[in-house]
Amino acid sequence: DSGVTQTPKHLITATGQRVTLRCSPRSGDLSVYWYQQSLDQGLQFLIQYYNGEERAKGNILERFSAQQFPDLHSELNLSSLELGDSALYFCASSEGNTDTQYFGPGTRLTVL
């Protein structure tokens, strides 16, 4: 158990819809990272927040957005969903800005 929690575990929705994925980092960690893993692909870095501020941006689509709240939990919002957005979404956290990341169990999103 890494100490990082993600909810929900599974999510099934339809094209065009909007969903919110939630992540609670390990106690004491200030950074939260979001990744997408599509079938047979590596993890694609989406975005990083550090202590409430956006710190780094990867291959995140404009339809996707994230935020980190004062209690340090984070939410990833996915809108206008397409079939290709079906994937595992992982959240990770780290103590600082460039430390080793600890991953949550992931949220499996299925878009029908």
Add this chain to the structure above:
Amino acid sequence: DQQVKQNSPSLSVQEGRISILNCDYTNSMFDYFLWYKKYPAEGPTFLISISSIKDKNEDGRFTVFLNKSAKHLSLHIVPSQPGDSAVYFCAASGLGNTGNQFYFGTGTSLTVIP
């Protein structure tokens, strides 16, 4: 644009022997490299890392080697145990235009045969 590549999708090794997992990268800006291990239905778990200023880092049965000139790193597991059977991801990080960037390979599935 796959900046971190793991060209072997799978590897089978006999228990007690050495497992060697390989990873290649393309971007010379990467300054930190990590290996993660992943079991089914779980998130990746950090295994070992190496900074670009080193060429070797060892932690118990796990050793990571970095060859910067070849842009290649490898993970050695000696001796391999059945519990090591998992998917191993290589990852690299470095500063980009929009902050520190993180790139993962597609993974190598290791099976250790008892």
